[in-house]
Amino acid sequence: MELNFNKSFPGSRLLRAREISGLSLMDGIYCAKTTVPNHSHDHAVFCIALKGACRELFAGSLRHYEALTVQFLPSFQCHALDFPFTDTRAFSIDVSSHWLERANEYSLKLDNSIHRHGGSLAGLMMKLYREFRQADEASRLAIEGLALEMLAEASRHQVKSSDKHAPRWLEHAEELLRERFPERLTISEVATTVGVHPMHLAREFRRFKRCTIGEYVRELRIECACHQLQDSQESLAAIAAGAGFSDQSHFSRTFKRILGMTPAEYRAALGAH
Numbered sequence: 001m002e003l004n005f006n007k008s009f010p011g012s013r014l015l016r017a018r019e020i021s022g023l024s025l026m027d028g029i030y031c032a033k034t035t036v037p038n039h040s041h042d043h044a045v046f047c048i049a050l051k052g053a054c055r056e057l058f059a060g061s062l063r064h065y066e067a068l069t070v071q072f073l074p075s076f077q078c079h080a081l082d083f084p085f086t087d088t089r090a091f092s093i094d095v096s097s098h099w100l101e102r103a104n105e106y107s108l109k110l111d112n113s114i115h116r117h118g119g120s121l122a123g124l125m126m127k128l129y130r131e132f133r134q135a136d137e138a139s140r141l142a143i144e145g146l147a148l149e150m151l152a153e154a155s156r157h158q159v160k161s162s163d164k165h166a167p168r169w170l171e172h173a174e175e176l177l178r179e180r181f182p183e184r185l186t187i188s189e190v191a192t193t194v195g196v197h198p199m200h201l202a203r204e205f206r207r208f209k210r211c212t213i214g215e216y217v218r219e220l221r222i223e224c225a226c227h228q229l230q231d232s233q234e235s236l237a238a239i240a241a242g243a244g245f246s247d248q249s250h251f252s253r254t255f256k257r258i259l260g261m262t263p264a265e266y267r268a269a270l271g272a273h
Helices: 097-105 119-134 139-156 168-180 187-194 198-209 215-231 236-243 248-259 263-271
Strands: 012-020 023-030 034-039 044-051 053-058 063-066 067-071 079-083 088-095 114-115
Touching: 012 119, 012 139, 023 119, 023 139, 044 119, 063 067, 067 119, 088 119, 088 139, 097 139, 114 119, 119 139, 119 248, 119 263, 139 236, 168 187, 168 198, 168 215, 187 198, 198 215, 215 236, 215 248, 215 263, 236 263, 248 263
Parallel strands: none
Antiparallel strands: 012 023, 023 088, 034 079, 044 067, 044 088, 053 063, 053 079, 067 114
16 A cells, blocks of 8 residues: 555545655545556555555455555556545555565565555564664664565565465464453463463464464454554553553553554654644
8 A cells, every 4th residue: 555655646645755775655645536547566565554544455355454554566566546435544665676685585485466454564664664764873873784684575475375364263362362452361261262271372372373372362352452542532541442452551561562652752753734
């Protein structure tokens, strides 16, 4: 869902941009009821939705984006975008060819597009976004390091299609976690509900989701908190409790560890136009 404001698509507004060592970083907004026709890009692109929602037509499929949805799009792959309901803010990074050549030296695989909601790649993108906004003497070095981590993480997502077919009971477990993430569910309770042994659940969940059940629940809670920070003026304590955190201090520590900024910094960043 990249934003390429250099092409001056109607309805787009660039808020901030930086050029760092072959990386073009852009923070901007697409207005509601804007469409971007089918197109491709000369460079590979990372993009994360910060606020709002949009739809993308890619390879004959419709992909949806909301806050913390991240994309990697290799160069010269076509897609189209539609922003039908609300203004959408996103942060994108154009990656020049010499970064990909560097990745090839380490046998990284970056041939396929990635569309993922949350997870480690989204966390790295948000940490890079914080450095992009900070723009102090150390931010350039931090951005370069995070970009290398993102390329490595994107390569790890280039899995074989045969590895993607999760059993139905695992899908049921994921649905249960999404519905009840604020609660104090145990692995045994989830395993009993879906009819498998707890150790089998934990092992297969990590194999297919590339994270533990505990990590997944924390991501869901952070996702919930992000929506509340954007769309409400509730106190941090109330948001923490509603997302399932034991207290505001635990919430703030976890939020910063995953996204690289405090809840207050996140609220301020996305409130600034």
